[in-house]
Amino acid sequence: MVKSKILSSAEERYCYAQDAANLRNEPNLPDAVVFVETIEEVQSIVKYANSHKIPIISRGAGTNMVGACTCTQGGIVLNFSRMNKIVDFNTENMTMKVQPGVILDDIKKLAESKGLFYPPDPSSYKVSTIGGSIAQSSGGAKTFKYGTTKDYILSLTVVLADGTLMKLGSGTVKDAVGYHLNQLIIGSEGTLAIVVEAELKLIPLPDCSILVSAYFDTIESAIMGVNDIIKNRIFPSTIDFMDKNAINSVEQFYPCGLQTDKSCMLLIEVDGFKKFAEFESGMIQDILKVSGASYINVAEDETAKENIWTARRSSFAATAKLGLDVVSDDVIVPRNALLRMINGCIDICNKFNLKLCLVGHIGDGNLHPQIALNLENDEEFKSYMSAKSEIYKLALSLGGTISSEHGVGIEKLSYIEQTVGAEVLEQMKRIKLLFDPNNILNPGKIFNL
Numbered sequence: 001m002v003k004s005k006i007l008s009s010a011e012e013r014y015c016y017a018q019d020a021a022n023l024r025n026e027p028n029l030p031d032a033v034v035f036v037e038t039i040e041e042v043q044s045i046v047k048y049a050n051s052h053k054i055p056i057i058s059r060g061a062g063t064n065m066v067g068a069c070t071c072t073q074g075g076i077v078l079n080f081s082r083m084n085k086i087v088d089f090n091t092e093n094m095t096m097k098v099q100p101g102v103i104l105d106d107i108k109k110l111a112e113s114k115g116l117f118y119p120p121d122p123s124s125y126k127v128s129t130i131g132g133s134i135a136q137s138s139g140g141a142k143t144f145k146y147g148t149t150k151d152y153i154l155s156l157t158v159v160l161a162d163g164t165l166m167k168l169g170s171g172t173v174k175d176a177v178g179y180h181l182n183q184l185i186i187g188s189e190g191t192l193a194i195v196v197e198a199e200l201k202l203i204p205l206p207d208c209s210i211l212v213s214a215y216f217d218t219i220e221s222a223i224m225g226v227n228d229i230i231k232n233r234i235f236p237s238t239i240d241f242m243d244k245n246a247i248n249s250v251e252q253f254y255p256c257g258l259q260t261d262k263s264c265m266l267l268i269e270v271d272g273f274k275k276f277a278e279f280e281s282g283m284i285q286d287i288l289k290v291s292g293a294s295y296i297n298v299a300e301d302e303t304a305k306e307n308i309w310t311a312r313r314s315s316f317a318a319t320a321k322l323g324l325d326v327v328s329d330d331v332i333v334p335r336n337a338l339l340r341m342i343n344g345c346i347d348i349c350n351k352f353n354l355k356l357c358l359v360g361h362i363g364d365g366n367l368h369p370q371i372a373l374n375l376e377n378d379e380e381f382k383s384y385m386s387a388k389s390e391i392y393k394l395a396l397s398l399g400g401t402i403s404s405e406h407g408v409g410i411e412k413l414s415y416i417e418q419t420v421g422a423e424v425l426e427q428m429k430r431i432k433l434l435f436d437p438n439n440i441l442n443p444g445k446i447f448n449l
């Protein structure tokens with residue numbers, strides 16, 4: 001293999017010791033990093049690794065927040081950044097075939113240039129890859145109306161642990177022939193197979209979208225507003241949330257005109273044909289006034305809209321500036337338990353004296369508690385671990401779960417049994433061993449064997 005494709009010095013490998021999860025003292029160095037360029041290369045490396053029982057860790061942009069592409073057992077990192085071609089774009093069938101290293105933003109832009117739409121939009125979409133999104137089953141703000149990555153995969157071409165190449169799914173919009181193995185690969189965090197090509201479903205691009213920002217003096221009235229919108233049979237494309245601390249931290253570090261004196265804000269976007277979107281946006285404003293919104297703003301143009309969304313997407317980076325480190329979690333509860341979950345997160349973080357900025361895709365019941373702290377401070381770390389356990393316990397007690405879109409990685413591995421139960425976990429382990437008997441594909445992620 002050409003030398004320029006391989007990184008092997010300690011300094012170079014050190015760059016791959018972390019991903020966007022902030023982890024403490026993990027021995028994460030890979031033995032080598034390979035910039036793969038073809039499917040055949042992936043096959044031959046995996047075949048070799050399997051016969052020598054060497055771990056293989058696939059890596060996209062490394063933006064996952066659960067340590068899913070860290071190298072806790074050493075091994076070879078397959079860097080997919082050079083497998084970044086759009087292989088086929090069929091506007092008639094509304095499909096796009098892509099290599100795993102393609103950045104989501106490139107997929108979106110190309111689709112949009114032909115009046116088509118790829119909706120999944122993790123806040124990291126300007127840098128994260130389709131391979132990583134498939135492996136984490138990424139969601140994002142538009143999940144409320146459009147679903148997650150799993151809803152836009154028509155077929156996957158994968159390399160199995162022994163190097164075998166396999167196409168899963170027919171590529172047609174519907175397919176009822178046997179088990180949906182491609183859906184099993186989605187969300188499997190690179191532990192079952194390596195995605196080397198994906199065929200995506202696209203949909204027509206909405207004619208226009210309108211973004212309503214609504215501020216509230218209490219969280220109760222914001223939640224009431226969300227429920228009232230849905231009760232009125234309006235189906236926004238996004239219903240996102242920022243609490244006072246999140247609003248203030250964004251304004252402090254990336255000022256963009258958010259109202260810092262309010263308790264929280266909702267970002268509600270509707271889309272469709274212009275007249276229809278205008279009608280819905282008007283209804284939403286009326287409903288939110290009744291539920292107690294104290295300030296409402298409608299973004300007047302694309303620039304204003306992008307400004308608000310950039311503020312929301314900057315929240316993680318802004319929280320990071322409040323401490324030496326930042327961690328972001330990802331719990332979800334049924335919508336009728338949201339208020340208890342939000343208040344619970346705030347109470348728990350107050351109890352442990354942790355700086356919390358709370359954001360989330362709350363139309364889905366999904367919250368991202370972002371905590372600024374110093375991970376190397378033993379006391380703070382202990383408080384954080386206790387708070388995290390209590391937050392998970394609360395989410396489970398309210399009928400929710402501990403991850404809705406970030407995945408498990410190594411970050412939540414010790415909570416998986418209490419979340420899914422021993423029998424389900426056992427079944428997952430059987431499936432893993434069926435696909436990967438030598439446990440070389442991203443070992444030690446999701447669960448330990």
Ligand SMILES: Cc1cc2nc3c(=O)[nH]c(=O)nc-3n(C[C@H](O)[C@H](O)[C@H](O)COP(=O)(O)OP(=O)(O)OC[C@H]3O[C@@H](n4cnc5c(N)ncnc54)[C@H](O)[C@@H]3O)c2cc1C
Pocket residue numbers: 019020057058059060061062063064065068069080100121122123124127128129130131132133134135136137138139140141189190191193194195196313316317405406442
């Ligand atoms: C600021 C910020 C905001 C975020 N917002 C969201 C959000 O709103 N919603 C959301 O869902 N997520 C969000 N994320 C998490 C993350 O960005 C997504 O999960 C993203 O899709 C991961 O893509 P990636 O290319 O960075 O994958 P990586 O982090 O590189 O990898 C993720 C996983 O995919 C595996 N993998 C990578 N490529 C392949 C392949 N070809 N075959 C098999 N496995 C592979 C890796 O081994 C790893 O297990 C956010 C992250 C950040 C930093």
